[in-house]
Amino acid sequence: MLVEGLPGIGLVANIACLHLIRELKAQRFCNIYSPHFQAMALTNERGGLRPPVNELYAAKIQSLEHDMMILYGNTQASSSQGQYELYGRVLDVAQDMGCRRVITIGGLKRDYPATSPGVYCAATDKEIFEKAVGLGAKLIQGRIFGAAGVLLGLAQVRGLAGLCILVDTLGLYPDAPAARVALSFLSKYLGLEVDFTQLDEAVRITDEMLQGFVPGQATPKTELVGLP
Amino acid sequence: MLVEGLPGIGLVANIACLHLIRELKAQRFCNIYSPHFQAMALTNERGGLRPPVNELYAAKIQSLEHDMMILYGNTQASSSQGQYELYGRVLDVAQDMGCRRVITIGGLKRDYPATSPGVYCAATDKEIFEKAVGLGAKLIQGRIFGAAGVLLGLAQVRGLAGLCILVDTLGLYPDAPAARVALSFLSKYLGLEVDFTQLDEAVRITDEMLQGFVPGQATPKTELVGLP
Amino acid sequence: MLVEGLPGIGLVANIACLHLIRELKAQRFCNIYSPHFQAMALTNERGGLRPPVNELYAAKIQSLEHDMMILYGNTQASSSQGQYELYGRVLDVAQDMGCRRVITIGGLKRDYPATSPGVYCAATDKEIFEKAVGLGAKLIQGRIFGAAGVLLGLAQVRGLAGLCILVDTLGLYPDAPAARVALSFLSKYLGLEVDFTQLDEAVRITDEMLQGFVPGQATPKTELVGLP
Amino acid sequence: MLVEGLPGIGLVANIACLHLIRELKAQRFCNIYSPHFQAMALTNERGGLRPPVNELYAAKIQSLEHDMMILYGNTQASSSQGQYELYGRVLDVAQDMGCRRVITIGGLKRDYPATSPGVYCAATDKEIFEKAVGLGAKLIQGRIFGAAGVLLGLAQVRGLAGLCILVDTLGLYPDAPAARVALSFLSKYLGLEVDFTQLDEAVRITDEMLQGFVPGQATPKTELVGLP
Numbered sequence: 001m002l003v004e005g006l007p008g009i010g011l012v013a014n015i016a017c018l019h020l021i022r023e024l025k026a027q028r029f030c031n032i033y034s035p036h037f038q039a040m041a042l043t044n045e046r047g048g049l050r051p052p053v054n055e056l057y058a059a060k061i062q063s064l065e066h067d068m069m070i071l072y073g074n075t076q077a078s079s080s081q082g083q084y085e086l087y088g089r090v091l092d093v094a095q096d097m098g099c100r101r102v103i104t105i106g107g108l109k110r111d112y113p114a115t116s117p118g119v120y121c122a123a124t125d126k127e128i129f130e131k132a133v134g135l136g137a138k139l140i141q142g143r144i145f146g147a148a149g150v151l152l153g154l155a156q157v158r159g160l161a162g163l164c165i166l167v168d169t170l171g172l173y174p175d176a177p178a179a180r181v182a183l184s185f186l187s188k189y190l191g192l193e194v195d196f197t198q199l200d201e202a203v204r205i206t207d208e209m210l211q212g213f214v215p216g217q218a219t220p221k222t223e224l225v226g227l228p
Numbered sequence: 229m230l231v232e233g234l235p236g237i238g239l240v241a242n243i244a245c246l247h248l249i250r251e252l253k254a255q256r257f258c259n260i261y262s263p264h265f266q267a268m269a270l271t272n273e274r275g276g277l278r279p280p281v282n283e284l285y286a287a288k289i290q291s292l293e294h295d296m297m298i299l300y301g302n303t304q305a306s307s308s309q310g311q312y313e314l315y316g317r318v319l320d321v322a323q324d325m326g327c328r329r330v331i332t333i334g335g336l337k338r339d340y341p342a343t344s345p346g347v348y349c350a351a352t353d354k355e356i357f358e359k360a361v362g363l364g365a366k367l368i369q370g371r372i373f374g375a376a377g378v379l380l381g382l383a384q385v386r387g388l389a390g391l392c393i394l395v396d397t398l399g400l401y402p403d404a405p406a407a408r409v410a411l412s413f414l415s416k417y418l419g420l421e422v423d424f425t426q427l428d429e430a431v432r433i434t435d436e437m438l439q440g441f442v443p444g445q446a447t448p449k450t451e452l453v454g455l456p
Numbered sequence: 457m458l459v460e461g462l463p464g465i466g467l468v469a470n471i472a473c474l475h476l477i478r479e480l481k482a483q484r485f486c487n488i489y490s491p492h493f494q495a496m497a498l499t500n501e502r503g504g505l506r507p508p509v510n511e512l513y514a515a516k517i518q519s520l521e522h523d524m525m526i527l528y529g530n531t532q533a534s535s536s537q538g539q540y541e542l543y544g545r546v547l548d549v550a551q552d553m554g555c556r557r558v559i560t561i562g563g564l565k566r567d568y569p570a571t572s573p574g575v576y577c578a579a580t581d582k583e584i585f586e587k588a589v590g591l592g593a594k595l596i597q598g599r600i601f602g603a604a605g606v607l608l609g610l611a612q613v614r615g616l617a618g619l620c621i622l623v624d625t626l627g628l629y630p631d632a633p634a635a636r637v638a639l640s641f642l643s644k645y646l647g648l649e650v651d652f653t654q655l656d657e658a659v660r661i662t663d664e665m666l667q668g669f670v671p672g673q674a675t676p677k678t679e680l681v682g683l684p
Numbered sequence: 685m686l687v688e689g690l691p692g693i694g695l696v697a698n699i700a701c702l703h704l705i706r707e708l709k710a711q712r713f714c715n716i717y718s719p720h721f722q723a724m725a726l727t728n729e730r731g732g733l734r735p736p737v738n739e740l741y742a743a744k745i746q747s748l749e750h751d752m753m754i755l756y757g758n759t760q761a762s763s764s765q766g767q768y769e770l771y772g773r774v775l776d777v778a779q780d781m782g783c784r785r786v787i788t789i790g791g792l793k794r795d796y797p798a799t800s801p802g803v804y805c806a807a808t809d810k811e812i813f814e815k816a817v818g819l820g821a822k823l824i825q826g827r828i829f830g831a832a833g834v835l836l837g838l839a840q841v842r843g844l845a846g847l848c849i850l851v852d853t854l855g856l857y858p859d860a861p862a863a864r865v866a867l868s869f870l871s872k873y874l875g876l877e878v879d880f881t882q883l884d885e886a887v888r889i890t891d892e893m894l895q896g897f898v899p900g901q902a903t904p905k906t907e908l909v910g911l912p
Contacts, residue, residue: 033841035768039761041806041833041848043824047813049806049848051837077267078764080306084263122269122277129275140271149269153279157261164269164277305495308534312491350497350505357503368499377497381507385489392497392505533723536762540719578725578733585731596727605725609735613717620725620733 001101002069002094003186006054006076006147009107010169013148015179016105016186017070019199026057026070030093036082037075050074054086056093063191069094076147087151091158102155102162103189105182106148107169108140117168117178119185124156128163135188140166163189173209176202229329230297230322231414234282234304234375237335238397241376243407244333244414245298247427254287254298258321264310265303278302282314284321291419294329297322304375315379319386330383330390331417333410334376335397336368345396345409352384356391363416368394391417401437404430457557458525458550459642462510462532462603465563466625469604471635472561472642473526475655482513482526486549492538493531506530510542512549519647522557525550532603543607547614558611558618559645561638562604563625564596573624573634575641580612584619591644596622619645629665632658685785686753686778687870690738690760690831693791694853697832699863700789700870701754703883710743710754714777720766721759734758738770740777747875750785753778760831771835775842786839786846787873789866790832791853792824801852801862803869808840812847819872824850847873857893860886 005017020026037052044050054073061068071090077083094102108120121137122144123129133139143149148164155162165185169178180196180203187194233245248254265280272278282301289296299318305311322330336348349365350372351357361367371377376392383390393413397406408424408431415422461473476482493508500506510529517524527546533539550558564576577593578600579585589595599605604620611618621641625634636652636659643650689701704710721736728734738757745752755774761767778786792804805821806828807813817823827833832848839846849869853862864880864887871878 031841035765035772037764037768039764039767039834040827040829041837042827043806045823045825047806047810047817047823049808049824049828049833049836049840051834051841080265080267081263081310082765083267084265088263122271122275124277126275133275139273139275140277141273143268143270144277145268149277150267150279152277153269156277157259157279308493308495309491309538311495312493316491350499350503352505354503361503367501367503368505369501371496371498372505373496377505378495378507380505381497384505385487385507536721536723537719537766539723540721544719578727578731580733582731589731595729595731596733597729599724599726600733601724605733606723606735608733609725612733613715613735 001064001066001103002071002090002099004071004102004104004147004151006071006073008076008146008148009109009171010173010175010178012107012167012169012175012178012182013105014072015174015176015199015202016183017072019179019183020194021057021059021070021072022198023194024059024061024068026059026068028055028057030056032056032086032089032093034077034082034086036077036079036086038078042074054090056090061192063193066098069097069099071151083147083150084154087147087154090151091154091160095158095160100160102152102160103186104148104152104162104164105186106144106146106164106166107171107175107178108166109171110168113170114168117181119181120166121163123163124152124161128161132163132165132189135185137165137185140164174206176206229292229294229331230299230318230327232299232330232332232375232379234299234301236304236374236376237337237399238401238403238406240335240395240397240403240406240410241333242300243402243404243427243430244411245300247407247411248422249285249287249298249300250426251422252287252289252296254285254296256283256285258284260284260314260317260321262305262310262314264305264307264314266306270302282318284318289420291421294326297325297327299379311375311378312382315375315382318379319382319388323386323388328388330380330388331414332376332380332390332392333414334372334374334392334394335399335403335406336394337399338396341398342396345406347409347413348394349391351391352380352389356389360391360393360417363413365393365413368392402434404434457520457522457559458527458546458555460527460558460560460603460607462527462529464532464602464604465565465627466629466631466634468563468623468625468631468634468638469561470528471630471632471655471658472639473528475635475639476650477513477515477526477528478654479650480515480517480524482515482524484511484513486512488512488542488545488549490533490538490542492533492535492542494534498530510546512546517648519649522554525553525555527607539603539606540610543603543610546607547610547616551614551616556616558608558616559642560604560608560618560620561642562600562602562620562622563627563631563634564622565627566624567626569626570624573637575637576622577619579619580608580617584617588619588621588645591641593621593641596620630662632662685748685750685787686755686774686783688755688786688788688831688835690755690757692760692830692832693793693855694857694859694862696791696851696853696859696862696866697789698756699858699860699883699886700867701756703863703867704878705741705743705754705756706882707878708743708745708752710741710752712739712741714740716740716770716773716777718761718766718770720761720763720770722762726758738774740774745876747877750782753781753783755835767831767834768838771831771838774835775838775844779842779844784844786836786844787870788832788836788846788848789870790828790830790848790850791855791859791862792850793855794852797854798852801865803865804850805847807847808836808845812845816847816849816873819869821849821869824848858890860890
């Protein structure tokens with residue numbers, strides 16, 4: 001199984017999968033570079049730098065039939081053509097390793113904050129969709145843009161099964177609470193036990209930061225969450 | 229013969245060909261995906277999803293010398309290069325199956341509603357153009373953008389014969405009445421009997437919806453018309 | 457020798473080369489299509505249509521050592537990459553036929569009308585530049601955009617010799633008078649006798665049309681000049 | 685070792701490397717052309733023209749273990765994809781010649797002038813970063829756009845070591861003083877003796893030009909600095 005966690009709206013998938021990688025002690029086994037990434041390098045606070053990259057991590061999980069692969073990175077491709085090419089290549093690698101299921105995660109941009117962010121989903125087949133609905137997810141209406149849509153659409157064309165999970169977010173800052181909701185839903189869906197202590201701490205910090213935050217007026221710093 | 233019915237201005241071609249596919253009980257035999265489609269997936273009301281796609285349908289028609297192929301889909305390519313690449317591939321497939329004629333359909337954007345939408349045409353040769361004019365079509369002036377223009381232009385370069393049919397439309401909503409005019413013209417041109425009952429119902433619903441519609445003020449919902 | 461006459465600023469090169477093709481009774485021997493052209497088809501007043509195209513014409517000229525090739529068309533490529541790819545291919549064809557010299561023509565956009573449009577030039581080598589200056593041309597300052605620049609730049613990289621001729625134009629309408637100046641300069645440069653009767657008639661019509669024309673206020677129709 | 689000196693913000697790298705090429709009497713051994721350059725030709729004041737180009741120069745330096753290669757040119761690629769393709773090719777050539785280290789230079793855009801422009805850096809490994817910090821450089825925070833970022837990022841992926849040097853600049857004119865700071869830092873870092881007489885003259889001229897210069901009000905001419 002492949003879980004997508006690239007930076008998108010509210011960094012929902014990115015934060016959720018960063019936590020997953022840490023908790024599962026997943027190991028990086030693949031870097032994917034693309035000429036369709038933005039023309040730049042990212043720096044870190046220790047004077048290091050690296051190009052935009054997508055990474056694949058793998059974790060062995062006792063309770064699951066198969067290994068879990070996680071797609072993480074610091075960027076998505078910057079053009080439609082680049083998105084299709086990149087995620088096609090990601091699926092090539094994943095399928096070579098036996099992957100038959102894909103779960104994509106993303107933020108669903110809202111103009112007003114939700115008291116409790118909802119979970120929305122779409123699936124490649126009815127059974128998966130109904131399982132997700134049984135766990136409280138609602139129907140995604142309209143289009144799924146970016147990695148969450150393209151990767152699952154390509155997976156479907158290749159005969160893989162899969163689910164897209166979107167969570168309400170304002171999309172104005174790294175939304176740890178929404179990521180918490182996404183990861184919580186994913187773990188229930190997979191029957192996977194995850195320790196949320198560290199993520200809950202990030203949620204607490206985000207909540208503090210948002211005290212007095214008025215949408216459209218002050219935008220908190222939205223740094224990419226990088227792996228050490 | 230290949231008839232083009234991709235989504236464009238007023239969805240004229242898309243609605244006309246959806247009706248044609250249903251009435252002729254045409255069968256889909258080919259899906260075409262492109263990295264030049266928009267980077268997203270489309271969802272449906274049953275929790276399913278699919279990537280942007282172009283499809284080819286085939287129907288056997290007693291009254292016509294040859295089978296009819298219909299190009300249907302939920303999108304056009306999102307770049308010039310993508311349009312040329314995509315329709316070149318469509319023609320590859322169609323020609324492999326013996327196609328020698330191409331008919332493209334589209335909407336001709338107008339700023340004011342027409343009491344009775346006019347039919348306009350251009351053709352790869354004089355005979356076809358004059359037959360269309362004899363059936364009431366007027367001359368297209370200027371340029372034909374998108375699939376209706378590119379597909380027929382490429383067809384001409386490959387030595388195929390063909391006709392482009394454009395119909396007046398405001399282009400602000402799925403224009404079933406304009407699609408009715410286009411399909412009606414096409415059936416006359418081909419000597420093809422089509423049952424318009426279902427399409428007439430869509431026309432009636434559109435007309436109702438447009439009661440009190442003021443252009444530029446309220447835009448009715450413009451969902452893509454999807455096949456079941 | 458290859459002379460470039462694609463549509464650009466003020467259609468200076470396009471009008472000049474259309475006249476040249478007619479006067480020299482040049483014959484078209486090559487059509488070049490590109491996925492980098494705009495996604496459309498062009499129609500004519502007889503109900504015909506054709507895709508965007510670049511064409512090569514050839515003429516035998518007694519007074520010149522070599523045949524003349526003329527690059528004509530109804531468009532330039534719509535992206536930088538497309539321009540380089542297209543004119544590289546044009547040079548492939550021209551060089552295969554023995555071409556060793558390239559002359560490009562264009563308009564030099566001005567904000568105010570010139571009483572007598574000036575001729576400006578740049579060249580791949582000193583000798584050519586000085587011959588042009590001797591005939592009254594001034595120095596081009598800055599950059600040469602589009603076909604006139606790219607084609608000559610590529611020619612230089614391939615070791616061909618050549619000249620770029622730009623003429624002052626407002627660029628707001630098909631500028632027959634500027635085209636007359638360009639073609640007049642070209643014929644002097646090449647020692648080529650050209651009958652200007654037809655082009656002078658176009659100049660007269662343009663002058664009439666411009667009576668009372670105020671830049672920025674009323675824009676006359678700027679249709680592409682098409683070959684019959 | 686490869687030093688990058690392409691035109692970017694304030695032309696800092698371009699001016700510094702032009703001076704370096706002259707002082708080291710470096711010889712050009714490679715021209716690199718790309719369809720991703722802007723579609724134009726550049727002219728000079730002698731009536732000559734040339735296409736956009738990137739060039740590689742080589743110099744033997746007694747005090748250094750290895751030869752120095754300098755990447756110079758009149759442009760960067762005009763798309764992300766073009767940047768990756770181009771600098772990938774530059775590294776192909778450099779690595780074929782034994783290059784194992786890359787130094788990129790650039791301007792760091794500031795809204796207000798610095799009394800003394802600061803030097804900022806990032807590096808592929810800790811040792812290089814600390815050596816640069818020891819010479820007075822500060823940490824680059826955030827992203828490094830363009831050639832300075834892409835070239836070093838690609839170098840890192842290929843296992844090469846390297847340093848990026850950015851210098852404060854308003855970026856509104858060819859910033860000779862900032863280039864002086866960059867080159868001065870580079871020569872200290874490399875233990876390379878450079879005669880700054882000519883560059884100091886350019887600094888003096890720039891300072892004169894800037895007397896009375898108010899940012900955002902009057903923009904001095906920003907011509908590319910071309911090699912003779």
